[in-house]
Amino acid sequence: xxxxxxxxxxxxxxxxxxxxxxxxxxxxxxxxxxxxxxxxxxxxxxxxxxxxxxxxxxxxxxxxxxxxxxxxxxxxxxxxxxxxxxxxxxxxxxxxxxxxxxxxxxxxxxxxxxxxxxxxxxxxxxxxxxxxxxxxxxxxxxxxxxxxxxxxxxxxxxxxxxxxxxxxxxxxxxxxxxxxxxxxxxxxxxxxxxxxxxxxxxxxxxxxxxxxxxxxxxxxxxxxxxxxxxxxxxxxxxxxxxxxxxxxxxxxxxxxxxxxxxxxxx
Numbered sequence: 162x163x164x165x166x167x168x169x170x171x172x173x174x175x176x177x178x179x180x181x182x183x184x185x186x187x188x189x190x191x192x193x194x195x196x197x198x199x200x201x202x203x204x205x206x207x208x209x210x211x212x213x214x215x216x217x218x219x220x221x222x223x224x225x226x227x228x229x230x231x232x233x234x235x236x237x238x239x240x241x242x243x244x245x246x247x248x249x250x251x252x253x254x255x256x257x258x259x260x261x262x263x264x265x266x267x268x269x270x271x272x273x274x275x276x277x278x279x280x281x282x283x284x285x286x287x288x289x290x291x292x293x294x295x296x297x298x299x300x301x302x303x304x305x306x307x308x309x310x311x312x313x314x315x316x317x318x319x320x321x322x323x324x325x326x327x328x329x330x331x332x333x334x335x336x337x338x339x340x341x342x343x344x345x346x347x348x349x350x351x352x353x354x355x356x357x358x359x360x361x362x363x364x365x366x367x368x369x370x371x372x373x374x375x376x377x378x379x380x381x382x383x384x385x386x387x388x389x390x391x392x393x394x395x396x397x398x399x400x401x402x403x404x405x406x407x408x409x410x411x412x413x414x415x416x417x418x419x420x421x422x423x424x425x426x427x
Contacts, residue, residue, distance in 0.1 A: 163213050166223060167206025168193065171266070175333065180222045181208050190227035197275075197302065198268030201227055201235045231269065238267040249276060249293065256289045263306055263314050273300045279311045309334050312358035319362070320353060326363050327356075335366040344372045346398055375400050378420060385426040388418055392426060 166181040168191065179193055185204045193202045196219070227235075246265045253260050261279040268274070274297045278284075286303060293301045306314070309327065316328035327334065342354055342365065356362040376398075380386060384395045388407055396415055397406035405423055408415045 162210040165211050166208045168202035169205050170202050182223045192224040193221045194224045195221040198272040275302050277304045279306050308358040317357045337361040341365045341369045380425050387424045
């Protein structure tokens with residue numbers, strides 16, 4: 162077991178485990194010594210023991226608590242990054258590259274500049290990279306974001322009216338599949354299943370296990386069943402309501418029945 166501390170480098174960044182040098186309080190600011198320069202981070206998870214098998218081989222270490230000077234440098238870097246953002250945006254246009262600039266972040270000592278962008282496919286940014294390195298006088302790291310990561314950076318409101326899960330509490334994106342949509346009896350043709358990123362909503366994965374366990378108690382649509390009103394065929398399921406819609410053989414109607422009122426024929 163290894164004692165680790167959970168931090169975020171940015172307000173909407175992923176939870177990252179680092180090796181602590183001492184105990185820290187939640188929301189306290191610390192300086193992390195990474196391979197790509199020192200970075201300011203905020204503690205979001207108290208130190209705890211974690212199995213080494215669940216941790217990356219290389220982990221950054223906490224250098225110490227952030228001083229007032231560290232915080233001032235961080236805020237100065239934000240202002241410099243805003244100016245640098247506009248310059249980089251102009252360079253992308255000048256090079257005619259099909260890139261959408263998303264974010265620009267300095268390492269605390271400005272030895273590295275982290276630049277994220279979105280693009281439809283692969284981009285040959287070698288000539289741009291040379292100009293960036295010459296301008297910033299620092300190591301440049303260009304990272305291409307996918308649609309989910311882009312939505313996480315921008316944030317926004319989901320169909321539920323709350324802030325996007327990815328930009329608030331999600332550390333990593335959960336796997337989401339068409340099968341989850343089917344399990345929850347949702348329409349595959351509806352855009353209501355799509356998040357701000359245009360992909361299936363992450364929250365579909367939150368309830369999938371509940372739906373799968375409940376679904377095992379139900380017969381499939383098209384199954385012949387017996388009810389108190391006679392034999393019929395299942396035409397619809399309401400998993401949460403524990404009811405089925407049955408089209409009766411002897412009557413030209415479809416009726417709703419509780420799950421306990423239905424028996425599979427044969």
